[in-house]
Amino acid sequence: MSSSMAVAELTSPSSSYTRKTLHYSSQFSNVSTRVSSSRSVCFPGWQKSRIRCSLTSNEVQAPVAEKIDEPKKKPECFGVFCLTYDLKAEEETKSWKKLINIAVSGAAGMISNHLLFKLASGEVFGPNQPIALKLLGSERSFQALEGVAMELEDSLFPLLREVSIGIDPYEVFQDAEWALLIGAKPRGPGMERADLLDINGQIFAEQGKALNAVASRNVKVLIVGNPCNTNALICLKNAPDIPAKNFHALTRLDENRAKCQLALKAGVFYDQVSNVTIWGNHSTTQVPDFLNAKINGLPVKEVIKDTKWLEEGFTEKVQKRGGVLIQKWGRSSAASTAVSVVDAIRSLVTPTPEGDWFSSGVYTTGNPYGIADGIVFSMPCRSKGDGDYELVKDVIFDDYLWSRIKKTEAELLAEQKCVAHLTGEGIAVCDLPGDTMLPGEM
Numbered sequence: 001m002s003s004s005m006a007v008a009e010l011t012s013p014s015s016s017y018t019r020k021t022l023h024y025s026s027q028f029s030n031v032s033t034r035v036s037s038s039r040s041v042c043f044p045g046w047q048k049s050r051i052r053c054s055l056t057s058n059e060v061q062a063p064v065a066e067k068i069d070e071p072k073k074k075p076e077c078f079g080v081f082c083l084t085y086d087l088k089a090e091e092e093t094k095s096w097k098k099l100i101n102i103a104v105s106g107a108a109g110m111i112s113n114h115l116l117f118k119l120a121s122g123e124v125f126g127p128n129q130p131i132a133l134k135l136l137g138s139e140r141s142f143q144a145l146e147g148v149a150m151e152l153e154d155s156l157f158p159l160l161r162e163v164s165i166g167i168d169p170y171e172v173f174q175d176a177e178w179a180l181l182i183g184a185k186p187r188g189p190g191m192e193r194a195d196l197l198d199i200n201g202q203i204f205a206e207q208g209k210a211l212n213a214v215a216s217r218n219v220k221v222l223i224v225g226n227p228c229n230t231n232a233l234i235c236l237k238n239a240p241d242i243p244a245k246n247f248h249a250l251t252r253l254d255e256n257r258a259k260c261q262l263a264l265k266a267g268v269f270y271d272q273v274s275n276v277t278i279w280g281n282h283s284t285t286q287v288p289d290f291l292n293a294k295i296n297g298l299p300v301k302e303v304i305k306d307t308k309w310l311e312e313g314f315t316e317k318v319q320k321r322g323g324v325l326i327q328k329w330g331r332s333s334a335a336s337t338a339v340s341v342v343d344a345i346r347s348l349v350t351p352t353p354e355g356d357w358f359s360s361g362v363y364t365t366g367n368p369y370g371i372a373d374g375i376v377f378s379m380p381c382r383s384k385g386d387g388d389y390e391l392v393k394d395v396i397f398d399d400y401l402w403s404r405i406k407k408t409e410a411e412l413l414a415e416q417k418c419v420a421h422l423t424g425e426g427i428a429v430c431d432l433p434g435d436t437m438l439p440g441e442m
């Protein structure tokens, strides 16, 4: 069946969700969970009470759920996107490529409000790449999601061929080839980082299971929702049938911020700055690497001789940039984050310029640097433009850089232990080294 036929068959957006109950069985324990995807019930994770540092074995959640007796179902198409179109004719006359499915969670949020329009315009995947957007919202944001879809309708983007909206990841992630996971709960007043890890971790455990069950086997997953490194770890551990290498945590915004600060200090435009790595966690322990970075092809330290500024001023400025922005503007960075998501995707679908690299939070297994295995750590990557990446080998370390890397590594190892109940690695023990902030917090 052609995609146009499939879309035309679906009902209008006003048709409400059918109530259904999904049954999950655990491969790790005998616990069985019932989750309803009806709009009238809470989203998984929202009603759960806080999980304390240690859990009894009965409380350990099942990382991998298997769906039973669940027929494949498409999410609701939206408005004009339910109408028939002839993609085949477009492919022939305009040399358009085959449609790709892009799932976006938190689609009614601030970052998505910029990102979706960039995706639909062709800015990300190219002017000959038609796309389908599958938008995932939360129960509370469903109406806003309809508003977003209406704005997409009114934008008349030629490349945007399908839009569907929903609140059930098992429906929305169906056949997704890209999953941009942005939706997460913000850290509220008085909330500890451990609480945030647990609350958002549950969302990413659920979404990992859903990707594992229904997404393309080669789906590329970019986790933006914070704390994004450990959310990515939880997500990949819950999706064992999808290569762990396909999961990324967004640290590109931090890289872009670092490039901007180096350019400002050196008095050059930022296109002259290259080879910038963000090492580690997307938190205030992150390490913006000025040792390997270059300005006009020269090592940064040969251009900027002010070592004190590099070690203190520059590093802190990048680590805390998000917080300062919130102070000025009263809300967190959304437009520049969306731009950095575009950069992160484009870095995987276009060949990396000769001699350069980009940063991404990736699974550490078998890394050449000696960073502990089993965490999601931002490192320097190169891509041939095929969606895959290789880690860069020719980087150097000095005592300053390595000691900072060990600090952010320690934080991620502690976070890994803190979410063991969500990754199938046993009983969670939360002993975080200080309550470090996310870059967007003060």
Ligand SMILES: NC(=O)c1ccc[n+]([C@@H]2O[C@H](COP(=O)([O-])OP(=O)(O)OC[C@H]3O[C@@H](n4cnc5c(N)ncnc54)[C@H](O)[C@@H]3O)[C@@H](O)[C@H]2O)c1
Pocket: 043, 105, 106, 107, 108, 109, 110, 111, 112, 136, 137, 138, 140, 141, 182, 183, 184, 185, 186, 203, 223, 224, 225, 226, 227, 228, 249, 250, 251, 252, 253, 254, 282, 332, 333, 334, 337, 440
């Ligand atoms: N990695 C980075 O560089 C970076 C940068 C900026 C922000 N962030 C993070 O991105 C996330 C989103 O930021 P924002 O400014 O768009 O926030 P936002 O509050 O404007 O939007 C989040 C949206 O996600 C929805 N949502 C919540 N839980 C959901 C779920 N389980 N499934 C689907 N949707 C869900 C909410 O209803 C809301 O509409 C936050 O966690 C933020 O900390 C990361």
